[in-house]
Amino acid sequence: PGAEAPGGAVAGPAVDMRRIPAYPAAERAVRAMAEAVRYAQWRRQAAEPGKVPEYDDIDEAGAAAQIERLLGQEADTRGFTLSTPDAHELLARYGVAVRTALPASDPDSAAEAAARLGYPVALKTTAPHLRHRADLGGVRLDLADEHQLRQAYHELTETLGKAAELQPVVQAMVPRGVDTVVRAAIDPAAGSVLSFGLAGAPSELLGDTAHRLVPATDRDAAELIRSIRTAPLLFGWRGSAPVDTAALEELLLRVSRLVDDHPEVVSVALEPVVVAPHGLSVLDASVRLAPPPARTDLGPRRLPSY
Structure with missing residues (x-):
């Protein structure tokens, strides 16, 4: 039914302010629904943010x-x-706690470091240009004894350069x-x-x-x-x-x-x-x-x- 305008005249049909979303493709409708679900989840999480735990050993x-x-x-x-x-x-x-890594400027110091830490050990370069270049072979793992350690040290310096440039360290193996x-x-x-x-x-x-x-x-x-x-x-x-x-x-x-x-x-x-x-x-x-x-x-x- 039409709405009555001022003066008794009948205007056009009453305008329904509610809207029904319409999408040109089903995929867009699904994405919109997914965003609405994610937003609802975020609102629920915001209401229960969790807690910041206390630790007795913090100094x-x-x-x-x-x-x-x-x-x-x-x-x-x-x-x-x-x-x-x-x-x-x-x-x-x-x-x-950060695992100890001992400097190894030469094969002898590497052997001494491994003896202190206990075998098996890892031999790694720490030079900035090599630190995250595992593809270059700058890390040797599971070295079980001094012979393997010295051999790995020789291969490392032969392949990548002098020890002073590589800044090698010895570190105990971890799980x-x-x-x-x-x-x-x-x-x-x-x-x-x-x-x-x-x-x-x-x-x-x-x-x-x-x-x-x-x-x-x-x-x-x-x-x-x-x-x-x-x-x-x-x-x-x-x-x-x-x-x-x-x-x-x-x-x-x-x-x-x-x-x-x-x-x-x-x-x-x-x-x-x-x-x-x-x-x-x-x-x-x-x-x-x-x-x-x-x-x-x-x-x-x-x-x-x-």
Whole structure:
């Protein structure tokens, strides 16, 4: 029926303000429905964000004193990368243990390092231009005795160059697992961001890295390791043994606490982190300090929920 206009005249049919979406193809309708479902899931998660766990073994005061001392010794206000001992000490204050790697400037020092660490060992180059070039053969694993170690050292220097250029180290072997990367850094727009992905060229080329804002909750950590496309490798893909994701989540939460407690820690990189069926091993780490950037906005940063 028509609506009555002023003066008694009958206007056209009443306008129904409700709208029914129409799509030119079924695929677009399905994509729209999927986005609506994802948004509903995000809203439910926002209502239950999880919690930031407490750890009794964290030495927050000791870390603050160490950071203040190191910043006071450095004249460069743009920031600097910590030495290996300082980085390991700072991470240890937050319960993150990094495996010892001993320098091996020649075959004799390599043999001495292996004797201290115990066989089997790995011989690795640490020069920046070779550190992530596994294709060049800069890593020799499962060296069971001194003879194998010396032979590997000779092959390494014969193939890649002088020891002074390669900066080789000896490290005790750890249980096999999945190589991963844990990072945290300050983003100018978002603040501190925690990142996770698998180590290696495929993940780097595909950009298969997940991110969460700091401080990360237990739910964030669980979602972080499950949101990358290569996550099935962590959960028993094609019959392989599932790895210790609980230990990995705890590591992520401890790194998140470190950068949240101390804004002077502007970046952390743990690479690789070998996650085995039981436990994990952090094989290398770098930490960068700088005076914290000024923030004009206050309060937590989060996406709007409209």
